[in-house]
Amino acid sequence: MALSARNQLPGVVETIKLGDVMAHVVVRVGEHVVESVITRTSAEELDLKPGDSVRVVVKSTEVMIQK
Amino acid sequence: MALSARNQLPGVVETIKLGDVMAHVVVRVGEHVVESVITRTSAEELDLKPGDSVRVVVKSTEVMIQK
Amino acid sequence: MALSARNQLPGVVETIKLGDVMAHVVVRVGEHVVESVITRTSAEELDLKPGDSVRVVVKSTEVMIQK
Amino acid sequence: MALSARNQLPGVVETIKLGDVMAHVVVRVGEHVVESVITRTSAEELDLKPGDSVRVVVKSTEVMIQK
Amino acid sequence: MALSARNQLPGVVETIKLGDVMAHVVVRVGEHVVESVITRTSAEELDLKPGDSVRVVVKSTEVMIQK
Amino acid sequence: MALSARNQLPGVVETIKLGDVMAHVVVRVGEHVVESVITRTSAEELDLKPGDSVRVVVKSTEVMIQK
Numbered sequence: 001m002a003l004s005a006r007n008q009l010p011g012v013v014e015t016i017k018l019g020d021v022m023a024h025v026v027v028r029v030g031e032h033v034v035e036s037v038i039t040r041t042s043a044e045e046l047d048l049k050p051g052d053s054v055r056v057v058v059k060s061t062e063v064m065i066q067k
Numbered sequence: 068m069a070l071s072a073r074n075q076l077p078g079v080v081e082t083i084k085l086g087d088v089m090a091h092v093v094v095r096v097g098e099h100v101v102e103s104v105i106t107r108t109s110a111e112e113l114d115l116k117p118g119d120s121v122r123v124v125v126k127s128t129e130v131m132i133q134k
Numbered sequence: 135m136a137l138s139a140r141n142q143l144p145g146v147v148e149t150i151k152l153g154d155v156m157a158h159v160v161v162r163v164g165e166h167v168v169e170s171v172i173t174r175t176s177a178e179e180l181d182l183k184p185g186d187s188v189r190v191v192v193k194s195t196e197v198m199i200q201k
Numbered sequence: 202m203a204l205s206a207r208n209q210l211p212g213v214v215e216t217i218k219l220g221d222v223m224a225h226v227v228v229r230v231g232e233h234v235v236e237s238v239i240t241r242t243s244a245e246e247l248d249l250k251p252g253d254s255v256r257v258v259v260k261s262t263e264v265m266i267q268k
Numbered sequence: 269m270a271l272s273a274r275n276q277l278p279g280v281v282e283t284i285k286l287g288d289v290m291a292h293v294v295v296r297v298g299e300h301v302v303e304s305v306i307t308r309t310s311a312e313e314l315d316l317k318p319g320d321s322v323r324v325v326v327k328s329t330e331v332m333i334q335k
Numbered sequence: 336m337a338l339s340a341r342n343q344l345p346g347v348v349e350t351i352k353l354g355d356v357m358a359h360v361v362v363r364v365g366e367h368v369v370e371s372v373i374t375r376t377s378a379e380e381l382d383l384k385p386g387d388s389v390r391v392v393v394k395s396t397e398v399m400i401q402k
Contacts, residue, residue: 003137003191004176004266006102008133019356021220021238024374025132030097035073036130037356037374039194039225039238042138046134055133057137060173061262061396062129063103065092065339066075066122067113070338070392071333071377086155088287088305091173104155104173106292106305106395109339124338127374128195128329132138140236142267153289158307159266164231169207170264171289171307180268189267195329196263197237199226199272200209200256201247204271204325205310205400222354222372240328240359240372243272258271261307262396274370276401293400298365303341304398314402323401330397331371333360334343334390335381 007058009034016048023048027056074125076101083115090115094123141192143168150182157182161190208259210235217249224249228257275326277302284316291316295324342393344369351383358383362391 011029023043025036034056048054078096090110092103101123115121145163157177159170168190182188212230224244226237235257249255279297291311293304302324316322346364358378360371369391383389 001189001267002180004170004172004180005131006173006176009099009101017356019220019354021218021223021225022356024127024356024376027132030099032076032097034076034125034130035127035374035376036132036138037127037195038130038132038138039140039236041225041236042132042140046132046136046138048132048134052134055135057131057133058101058125058129059263059265060091060102060104061171062125062394063101064072064124064394065094065103065105065109065113065115066124066336067115067119068334068390069381071371071373071381073374073377084155086153086287088285088290088292089155091155091175102173102175103339104396105339106303106341108292108303109341113337113339122336126330126332128372129193131193133135139265143233143235151289153287156289158261158289158309161266164233166210166231168210168259168264169261169307169309170266171261172266176266180266182266182268186268191265191267192235192259192263194225194236194238196259196327197235198206198258198327199214199228199237199239199243199247199249200258200269201249201253202323202401203314205304205306205314207307207310220354222352222357222359237272238329239272240274240370242359242370243274247270247272256269260397260399262305273399277367277369292395295400298367300344300365302344302393302398303395304400305395306398306400310400314400316400316402320402325399325401326369326393326397328359328370328372330393331369332340332392333362333371333373333377333381333383334392335383335387 006060013052080119140194147186214253281320341395348387
C-alpha cells in the first residue's frame with residue numbers, strides 16, 4: 001500500500017532513547033540526521049534498534065521553509 | 068535566535084506551485100527531495116523562487132518511522 | 135513495512151474534492167466519517183476515487199481528547 | 202461552541218498511561234481503537250478514567266490516506 | 269465538554285480568504301495576530317465573518333520555542 | 336533567516352518541566368499563557384529557564400478555530 005505522505009526518506013537508526021510514554025529516535029539520512037518522537041509502544045512494537053534500516057515519514061503540511 | 072525544531076536541513080528550492088491559499092514547495096536536500104505545503108502568503112513574503120537556498124524545518128513530533 | 139503511526143483505520147473513499155494545491159478526501163470508517171486534507175499531487179498519484187478501499191492514518195500526537 | 206476540526210468521533214476510554222510529561226490514552230471508537238498522546242496535565246485536568254465517554258478530535262490536515 | 273488542547277485563546281476574526289479547499293483566517297488575539305488555515309468547509313459551516321468572536325486552539329505538541 | 340511559520344509571538348518563559356524525553360514549557364504571551372511540548376534535548380540545548388525571552392512559533396495549519 002502507498003501512503004499519501006510525500007516525504008519518505010531512507011535512513012539508518014543511530015540512537016533510541018525510551019521514555020515512559022514517548023521515545024526519541026535519531027536516524028541518519030544521507031549526510032543529515034533526522035530526529036523523531038514516537039510513542040514508546042510503537043518503538044517497542046517496531047523493535048527499533050541502532051543499525052535498523054528505516055524510513056522517516058513526514059506529511060508535507062508539517063514541513064516549514066526557512067530562507 | 069535558535070528554534071526548538073530539531074530538523075533543519077539545508078536545501079535548494081526546485082519548484083513552487085502557488086494555489087489560492089496554499090503553496091506546494093519542492094526542495095532538494097542532498098540526494099533527496101522534501102516537499103512542503105505552506106501558505107501562499109508565506110511563499111510570497113519569503114519571495115521563494117527556484118534556486119533559492121533554504122532550510123526545511125520539521126518538529127520532531129511530526130516525524131514517523133517506518134520499518 | 136510497518137509505520138509507527140498508531141492509528142490506521144480501514145475505510146472507503148466517499149468523496150474527493152481536488153483543489154489547486156490541496157485535496158479534501160472524505161472516507162467512511164465503520165459508522166463514522168473521517169475527513170483528510172492531502173496534497174492534490176498525492177491524491178492524483180494514489181488515483182483516489184470514490185469506492186476505493188483505503189486506510190486513514192493519524193499519528194497519535196495529533197489526536198486530542200474532548201470530555 | 203463549535204470547533205473547526207472536522208473529525209470528532211465519540212468513544213470510550215479504555216486505558217491511560219501517565220508519563221512524567223505526556224500521557225498515552227487509548228479510546229474505543231466503534232469497532233476500532235484510537236490512540237492519543239496528550240500532556241499529563243490535560244489528562245489530569247480532564248480527570249480521564251477508563252470508561253469515560255469522550256470524543257477523539259483530529260484536524261483534517263493531520264490525516265493521511267494509504268491505498 | 270472540555271478539550272485537551274492546552275492553548276485556547278480568545279480573539280476576533282479580522283479577515284477570511286476562502287480558497288477552493290482551504291481557508292486562511294486571521295484572528296486578532298490581544299495585541300497579536302494569529303493565523304489559521306482550516307478547510308473551506310469548516311469556515312463555511314462555522315459561518316466565519318470578520319468581527320466574529322472566536323477562540324484559536326492549538327495542541328501544545330504543535331508549539332515550538334525560539335530563543 | 337525568516338521562517339514560513341506565520342505565528343511567532345514574543346513571550347517570557349514561566350515554567351519548564353523536564354521529562355525523560357519531552358519537556359513541557361509554559362510561556363506568558365501578553366495577557367495569555369501558551370503551552371508547548373518540545374524534546375528535552377531541545378529544552379536543554381536552548382538552556383530554557385524561567386524569565387527567558389522567547390518566541391512561541393506555530394505553523395498556521397496547526398491552528399483551529401472555535402466559534
